[in-house]
Amino acid sequence: MSQLVKYGKNLINSQHANLSYLLNLFIKLLFLLGFVLWAWMFSLNSSHTQTRFSIEGVTQHSNGEKVFDSFTIKQLEFFDETRLIVLNQEFEIINYLSSIQLAIAHLLEQIGLLFCAVIVVISLLLWHQKKQHKLSLFAFGFVACALFSGCFTLFNLDVNNGLSLYASIGILIVCFVFYACCYSLLNARSQTASTLLAFASQSGTAMSIAERFHKQLPNTFDLRCLSSLTPDCLGQYRQVLLIASTYGEGAPPETAVTFLNKMKKTQTLTSKVNFSILALGDRTYQHFCAFGHQLAHLLSSKGAKQITDVIEVDRGDKDAIGHWWQQISHFIGNEQSTVSLSDNYHRLNTRSNTLVNPKKPKRAAHRITFKNEGLTYQAGDLLEVIPKYDAIKCQQMLREKGFDCQQQVIFQNTEMPLFEAVRQSNWLGENATSAQQLVDVLKPLPPRVYSIASAPHESNIEIFVRRHFDDLGKPGLASNYLCDLSENELISARIKHHANFNLPKRHCPTILIGAGTGIAPLISLLKGMSVNEQRLPAWLFFGEQSKSTDFYFKDEINAMLSDKSLTHFTPAWSRDGGGYITEQLELHASSIKKWMLDDNAMIYLCGKQKGFGDSVISCLKSILEERVYQSLIEAKCIRVDLY
Template sequence: MFQLVKYGKNLINSQHANLSYLLNLFIKLLFLLGFVLWAWMFSLNSSHTQTRFSIEGVTQHSNGEKVFDSFTIKQLEFFDETRLIVLNQEFEIINYLSSRQLAIAHLLEQIGLLFCAAIVIISLLLWKQKEQQRLSLFAFCFVACALFSGCFTLFNLDVNNGLSLYASIGILSICFVFYASSYSLLNARSQTASTLLAFASQSGTAMSIAERFHKQLPNTFDLRCLSSLTPDCLGRYRQVLLIASTYGEGAPPETAVTFLNKMKQTQKLTNKVNFSILALGDRTYQHFCAFGHQLAHLLSSKGAKQITDVIEVDRGDKDAIGHWWQQISHFIGKEQSTVSLTDNYHLFGTHSNMLVNPQKPKRAAHRITFKNEGLTYQAGDLLEVIPKYDAIKCQQMLREKGFDCQQQVIFQNTEMPLFEAVRQSNWLGESATSAQQLVDVLTRLPPRVYSIASAPHESNIEIFVRRHFDDLGKPGLASNYLCDLSENELISARIRHHASFHLPKRHCPTILIGAGTGIAPLISLLKGMSVNEQRIPAWLFFGEQSKSTDFYFKDEINAMRSDKSLTHFTPAWSRDGGGYITEQLEQQASSIKKWMLDDNAMIYLCGKQKGFGQSVISCLKSILEEHVYQSLIEDKRIRVDLY
């Protein structure tokens, strides 16, 4: 059944252009037919209603009821033809219809509503066209339906039960004005939307940047995710600006795979397209910004013209983003435009910091909560934190360089002690003639992002952090900063919305797969689902080393199992003989397939990309078949957040 639906969907998509053209033509023909009928009946009605006369032979009973006598009724027959007589309250004839006109009236009564229904259905079929055409379609549908309903009013004009002739004309005039205005407005908008701003995002960074550009430049760009694009779509624009994140070790985001495959199958782009790419990445990975370069090479090979070099961005570097915008501004006709990249960070007070596995100092994991000062978020969102270096070490290094640690300086438009400015910047021990000169050349440390484990209805915001050390034993900056937080200590952070990992609007069965600290957003999603009174099947697969030391969020999981908000729980304790998650998934392959293909379930996957994420994705492709897996990614029924 699933394959049949997908086949039908692909068939419709492949014929979309011709289908849209035919449906648009058909709805215009219906519109023309309605207008001709309305005009004809208007002329008939006008000629009939010019003659108005009273009927004699009306008897009024004692109760006030007026009736015809039989003699009068016979006199109302014209020749040998039966006619419909329309009277007002004063028993004056205001309209009459011949047998031929009556036949047409009966026919319209039978097919008129069918025409109106056809217009509405066709408009809904065309609803998935470009967004700016939707209002025009609605207006067009409204006018066509008004025409047909106007025909009924004119055929059976009755001042007692129907609209007056002038009211019918007035309504139709308003409909035409509405349609003409919306068509003019939307046509003007379509002329300005010559630039496409597209994004390929895995954790929401590229999408966030794209939305920020789009918000500050309204009605200038069309904003779309790469997953919704085809090669033909690109040909509609003169310029295409792409913000592309590299996922893991040089891979494209999951949602961009289908677009890449379609581009590879395309011979050449039909129209001339100029493009520029802002490539997001992390220099700690070997293949830095690889997907951005791959995308640039692919577009160039298909005939698109690259208007700037690929601009590489290391962990959200605002200078690089600003440089890219300056380069492409004149290509899109915005020579003087500037876009603010200022982030609204807030101060969060630490509420608690709990080490959950003290038996494993080399894999220490902390549940850290912060006081929420009225900020809103959804289950699946992220907390973006500005990390800081250790204060004692920074003071020691500054003294060695001969600086006064407490000297006041201006850093990022804020006055603070020198050591405080240094501990939140990329200072590598450089010297300067003065403290202010030192901080003037420093840049703020890039933020780190952590999944939120709490739910929006809870009073505190919680994250789950593992203390990290590299291969040489050097402590990770952000993780150690957070794990060392004390109660009431302030951090600078903000909520980052992660729309691609939110709960769907529809209630549906959900499979959640996580390992290690990747369980954090899955707990948030489960808490979000538990608020609903309707219990929907939810299945959690969780992998860690040992149940005795690594059963994170044990109390919450057991509580959700008790209240049935978590209906299935499959742990994989690798050092307790429970194997790995992939083994558990393979054992439950038939059930997973049924949930996904028959029950329209969702899958959420979170954890480390290397090792865990790669193996789980490979396993799911094997269970569901690769083309089905990719279709589910496109339909946003498989949502991936790997780091």
């Protein structure tokens, strides 16, 4: 049974093309069954309507009136109610069925009703696909007509009751002609959907870019997540455009692992497919854009043709993204080869900036809050911030080059002082003949994203930032910029939705696993769950060095434990003898397994990938078994946000 349920879920999560195929198949079967039933009814009525059978126990008086004895009347009433015979007003048998024939008739009737139910269910599933509304409406209308025609309602041999046989066949013929016309039209339209725009996203960046591009394309272009695709699905398209994020040190997003495994097992694609890949990554990692190149090599080895080189994008470089889109637009014949990639950033006012562990200057962590000026977000979303270089240092460098720091320039379509433009750009000290000429060649700094620790119902937006230094002791740009913010200082930021890490629509037990600053989104999720009237078990595993200095969000955690919005809290203080978080997970392995497999719980995992994240994932695979772990990833019951 579990395998059947899993197959059903996979079928529902597959492409709408498969559902459309099933819908058309069941409609055709329903037509066939309708005609078979009608032909049988017509044959029985034609063969036996004129036949009259004598009935024992009937006395006819001299005036012609027939009198039935009580036993005969009871027999006739019984056979009439069970449809084994059909009587006219004079108690003459005008039709009859054997018990076997009647059983077959009712079986066909139930099969017809089952087909109707299947068509309605598939139509409801297709209704969520905006391009399938017309097909779904047609299917609903067809089922209504089929039921109205009487072919799949109570089997009735008496042509004097309900619709006549000729009216029924007329309705069926009209339905069939209408179906043939609609099917031809819908099939012709579906064939024009020859291009697929797919994305593999971990934090939502690839999905956001894909959705923006899809708005520029005709409605016949499909937009899909790589997690919902199979190798056979790729064969349905002539062009496949892929936007792929590389996760951590060269790994694919968690949701893309299943597709990769299926593709590796495939001998060759069923048809010739052209593809192009836009690879997203971060050059600070050793294996920059590795997943995009891996995907390109794999598709080529299976017979797909690469129509452009893999375009690498470093931290959302808009020029690289625009260059790829120009190439693709030319290939697919899209008239609009440019797309706006600019984002609307908001000015947020800093409310507070609190150092929570002053005794650890090398691991300084800051809770920073901003006044929420009407921004909407969900628990688990991110705050995307434009970092800036130190103002004093930028002004000093400009003066050394002979520039007026306060001279007004146009940067990113906004007028501002020269030093402010330089603060937001990648200026390395190059010279120019004028301030505006200098600004014109500068590229803006890429934004940085931070998990939100507050909840949507709160008046402030809070992030939790650790001051970062590289191996040579050089301070990180964005983290130090944020940790040095003073009260009322303004920043440029916007909400970045993180659909892979939001709360589920269903209410269920939740296991949250985090370490270090990775606790921030988990606190947001717990706050989001606390406003629900229905309180369900929530279990927080948190790892840090010492309870006395690193118990972040202590007051919030204790408050949630008191009001039962957090039911279990298991810390792992590594330097206090509490071990590491994987040891705590192994210690509670049986409970975790029960929560996930019996209670349909969710797992949220957040923290650094190197060390913490890799070890926790390995531990969960051991507890749940790797096959089960991957199936839970596909079902989005395990959600991962590692950095």
